[in-house]
Amino acid sequence: MENNVLLREFYLQPTLKVAKELVGKTLYRKINDRVLSGKIVETEAYLKNDPACHASRGMTERNKVMFGEAGRAYVYFTYGMHHCFNIVTQKEGVAEAVLIRAVEPIEGIEIMRRNRKLRTTNHKPLTNLTNGPAKLCQAFGIDKKLNGVDMTKGDFVILDSKNNETVKKATRIGITEYTDKLWRFHNNSEFVSRIS
DNA sequence: TTAATGATGGGCT
DNA sequence: GCCCATCATTAAA
Numbered sequence: 001m002e003n004n005v006l007l008r009e010f011y012l013q014p015t016l017k018v019a020k021e022l023v024g025k026t027l028y029r030k031i032n033d034r035v036l037s038g039k040i041v042e043t044e045a046y047l048k049n050d051p052a053c054h055a056s057r058g059m060t061e062r063n064k065v066m067f068g069e070a071g072r073a074y075v076y077f078t079y080g081m082h083h084c085f086n087i088v089t090q091k092e093g094v095a096e097a098v099l100i101r102a103v104e105p106i107e108g109i110e111i112m113r114r115n116r117k118l119r120t121t122n123h124k125p126l127t128n129l130t131n132g133p134a135k136l137c138q139a140f141g142i143d144k145k146l147n148g149v150d151m152t153k154g155d156f157v158i159l160d161s162k163n164n165e166t167v168k169k170a171t172r173i174g175i176t177e178y179t180d181k182l183w184r185f186h187n188n189s190e191f192v193s194r195i196s
Numbered sequence: 197t198t199a200a201t202g203a204t205g206g207g208c209t
Numbered sequence: 210g211c212c213c214a215t216c217a218t219t220a221a222a
Contacts, residue, residue, distance in 0.1 A: 044214070052214070062207065079215050080204030086214085099214060120218075134215050174214045199221075208212080 004160045008152050011070035015089040015096040019045040020185045024163035027103050029140050030155040036140050038103030038130055042186040042193055044172045047096050051177040055095030065148045066095040075147040082134035085142050102131045104191040112139035132193045170196055
């Protein structure tokens with residue numbers, strides 16, 4: 001298991017390349033000896049000098065992890081109730097990251113269902129578990145306690161996998177600047193938050 | 197089917 | 210005070 005964990009050198013590659021290549025890889029988390037995993041199906045890149053990037057206006061208490069070393073988790077709280085999860089790329093001082101927007105559940109689906117606490121029934125219950133950045137955080141139990149965690153080792157990592165995903169480019173979601181940039185990557189599957 | 201809305205609180209231009 | 214890299218629910222059509 002440990003031998004195919006993505007290492008720091010992977011995250012030191014150009015951020016757009018990292019974002020694209022993360023599609024098809026496996027997000028893995030072990031909590032209390034129970035495994036949660038999912039195939040990453042949708043990502044977004046946030047670059048330096050990108051007005052949509054949290055770090056574009058300088059370092060703050062919230063975004064300082066983005067300025068640190070590659071391979072760490074940047075988890076932030078938004079809309080008063082949601083978390084979003086990114087992986088930091090680039091060397092220290094260069095604040096770039098990849099937002100994980102959606103995964104396809106593989107292991108620990110019952111735990112994910114419990115973590116999601118949905119009231120109403122959905123006609124696509126599996127898809128609806130992790131097809132959004134805040135949904136996957138809920139399902140995987142990701143919150144601010146994981147902000148800054150090193151993802152190149154330990155129980156919260158991304159596993160390499162030989163995959164031949166067809167990766168499509170699209171515009172990013174939920175931003176108001178640089179909306180023309182095709183910095184969102186997805187595999188066009190039903191587990192993506194939305195196609196376009 | 198799509199559109200509108202309320203929830204809810206940390207960060208900050 | 211206003212803004213948010215969102216989501217679930219309700220309303221409309």
